[in-house]
Amino acid sequence: MSDAEKRPSNFIRQIIDADLASGKRTSVVTRFPPEPNGYLHIGHAKSICLNFGLARDYQGSCNLRYDDTNPEKESIEYANSIAEAVEWLGFSWSGEKRYASDYFEQLYQYAEELIQKGLAYVDDSTPEEMRAMRGSLTEAGKESPYRSRSVAENLDMFRRMRAGEFADGSKVLRAKIDMSSPNINLRDPVIYRIRRAHHWRTNDDWCIYPMYDYTHCISDALEGITHSVCTLEFEDHRPLYDWVLDNITIPCHPQQIEFARLQLEGMLTSKRKLNELVQRQVVSGWDDPRMPTIMGLRRRGVTPAALRLFCERIGVTKQDSVVELQQFETCVRDDLDQNAGRAMAVLNPVKVVIENWPAEQVQELTAHAHPQKPEMGERKLFMTRELFIDHNDFRETTDDKDFKRLLLGGEVRLRNSYVLKAEQAIKDATGKLTEIRASVDHNTLGKNPEGRKVKGVIHWVSASHSLPAEVRLYEPLFTTLRPWELDDYTTALNPASLTVVTGARVEPSLANVAPETRFQFEREGYFVADRHDCKPGHLVFNRTIGLKDSFAKLENKAK
Numbered sequence: 001m002s003d004a005e006k007r008p009s010n011f012i013r014q015i016i017d018a019d020l021a022s023g024k025r026t027s028v029v030t031r032f033p034p035e036p037n038g039y040l041h042i043g044h045a046k047s048i049c050l051n052f053g054l055a056r057d058y059q060g061s062c063n064l065r066y067d068d069t070n071p072e073k074e075s076i077e078y079a080n081s082i083a084e085a086v087e088w089l090g091f092s093w094s095g096e097k098r099y100a101s102d103y104f105e106q107l108y109q110y111a112e113e114l115i116q117k118g119l120a121y122v123d124d125s126t127p128e129e130m131r132a133m134r135g136s137l138t139e140a141g142k143e144s145p146y147r148s149r150s151v152a153e154n155l156d157m158f159r160r161m162r163a164g165e166f167a168d169g170s171k172v173l174r175a176k177i178d179m180s181s182p183n184i185n186l187r188d189p190v191i192y193r194i195r196r197a198h199h200w201r202t203n204d205d206w207c208i209y210p211m212y213d214y215t216h217c218i219s220d221a222l223e224g225i226t227h228s229v230c231t232l233e234f235e236d237h238r239p240l241y242d243w244v245l246d247n248i249t250i251p252c253h254p255q256q257i258e259f260a261r262l263q264l265e266g267m268l269t270s271k272r273k274l275n276e277l278v279q280r281q282v283v284s285g286w287d288d289p290r291m292p293t294i295m296g297l298r299r300r301g302v303t304p305a306a307l308r309l310f311c312e313r314i315g316v317t318k319q320d321s322v323v324e325l326q327q328f329e330t331c332v333r334d335d336l337d338q339n340a341g342r343a344m345a346v347l348n349p350v351k352v353v354i355e356n357w358p359a360e361q362v363q364e365l366t367a368h369a370h371p372q373k374p375e376m377g378e379r380k381l382f383m384t385r386e387l388f389i390d391h392n393d394f395r396e397t398t399d400d401k402d403f404k405r406l407l408l409g410g411e412v413r414l415r416n417s418y419v420l421k422a423e424q425a426i427k428d429a430t431g432k433l434t435e436i437r438a439s440v441d442h443n444t445l446g447k448n449p450e451g452r453k454v455k456g457v458i459h460w461v462s463a464s465h466s467l468p469a470e471v472r473l474y475e476p477l478f479t480t481l482r483p484w485e486l487d488d489y490t491t492a493l494n495p496a497s498l499t500v501v502t503g504a505r506v507e508p509s510l511a512n513v514a515p516e517t518r519f520q521f522e523r524e525g526y527f528v529a530d531r532h533d534c535k536p537g538h539l540v541f542n543r544t545i546g547l548k549d550s551f552a553k554l555e556n557k558a559k
């Protein structure tokens with residue numbers, strides 16, 4: 001059975017299967033065609049997994065092609081971040097990276113061909129005039145007075161456009177199709193505009209730039225793409241895609257296939273809106289761990305495998321829908337539960353002094369890095385007279401029957417260590433707890449205490465054998481599940497989206513942790529060593545996700 005057969009089928013695979021069976025195609029060539037005008041987001045991950053996944057499963061190939069026809073908004077930084085995201089997700093493109101700008105000369109020649117065939121003309125109408133002549137969904141458009149220019153005049157004008165004789169915006173080249181078509185995309189669409197903009201690759205070679213619809217189909221055909229997969233909003237553009245390829249001399253005609261874009265609760269999936277968050281400094285940058293960008297999710301601690309799993313689980317359809325955040329979080333947890341090592345970190349430490357433990361005694365204990373995976377190795381813990389436990393794990397008294405942690409006079413298991421009893425709570429003049437005096441039952445290491453049951457288990461670190469750490473706690477960026485519906489998203493920013501905890505303590509096995517190592521901090525959640533800021537001597541961890549759903553919390557807040 002091939003990989004393609006093992007995966008759940010979808011309507012795109014069915015089209016490909018039929019094409020291969022009928023002999024219409026003999027191979028599968030796809031492409032991922034981002035515009036380098038921002039960092040990729042989780043929606044792009046879906047498109048990447050789909051396009052590269054098809055190529056992999058059908059032993060075909062997938063190109064990475066920058067759709068770089070809009071010079072003012074594009075940059076090399078964005079282009080690099082895109083390639084980095086694709087590679088990080090675990091895919092490799094076929095051959096070199098491709099650029100629509102590499103085809104500028106060919107695109108230009110095809111435009112001359114259309115002119116020669118009487119299928120394109122130079123229009124001097126102003127943008128307002130063109131808009132007025134375009135008509136509406138219920139009303140046919142009107143033909144431009146320039147539509148009947150001769151081939152010779154059009155050719156001359158277009159060449160002079162290229163030569164820079166005309167001002168920006170003063171003329172355009174339009175395809176001559178049908179001003180009364182019910183499909184507005186076919187009402188003589190603009191295919192070239194004059195724009196004196198510096199291009200990050202072609203510099204100032206060009207002052208005319210081809211439009212997306214015209215560029216995309218020809219780039220696909222030049223690369224021998226068989227199946228050109230794109231999102232649903234391009235469905236109405238497909239007749240134009242086909243018209244261009246049918247009317248120029250080009251041997252290849254890829255098939256455009258549309259699928260529903262990914263929309264995920266709580267996340268914006270538009271580079272333009274994400275750019276706004278960056279520009280307005282709502283976040284620290286494109287890879288802020290709260291961003292739904294691939295680089296933001298990476299920094300947050302999400303693994304490439306979890307993203308691929310998510311894209312696989314949501315599948316591919318033609319139906320627009322909003323995916324529940326919970327579905328994403330489940331993939332993240334499923335993956336980290338399997339693969340992240342365990343460690344102990346105390347986020348809100350309070351000191352415990354064990355009165356029946358000698359000050360000079362240090363006992364080395366071992367714990368598995370992962371409870372089900374002995375191959376992940378062991379870590380050393382150190383039991384000492386002074387420990388830190390989490391403030392929230394101690395109460396003097398409580399009415400809460402579910403509180404299974406440490407009560408004054410009560411006992412609790414220290415994870416991987418002894419049973420501890422709280423003897424006395426020491427407070428400062430303001431009544432704030434400063435220290436817990438305690439004792440351990442020396443006969444409880446690796447075994448239950450005699451004659452009584454101890455239910456609770458808490459995490460801890462040694463005061464002397466632990467390390468300070470900064471921990472960044474993340475919550476959803478917005479207080480609404482549908483931030484894309486807001487006119488002004490600043491009205492729904494979550495003030496608690498980032499909490500920086502500076503006084504945390506972590507177990508000593510983390511002293512030389514490599515950036516991007518992921519952990520389950522026991523009883524706290526999943527964390528990752530920050531890829532930029534975490535260094536030996538200055539440990540910084542980002543909370544990827546809690547152990548339970550943050551979804552429920554968000555929903556409650558939204559109510």
Ligand code: ATP
Nearest residue numbers: 033034035043044046047230231261262269270271
């Ligand atoms: P944005 O609005 O964020 O700029 P885009 O579609 O303009 O998105 P491109 O750089 O043109 O961004 O996208 C590259 C590819 O990724 C396209 O084929 C596009 O269809 C696909 N894509 C973009 N957003 C999504 C999404 N939310 N879900 C699935 N595929 C997407």
Ligand code: MG
Nearest residue numbers: 034035037271
């Ligand atoms: Mg775009």
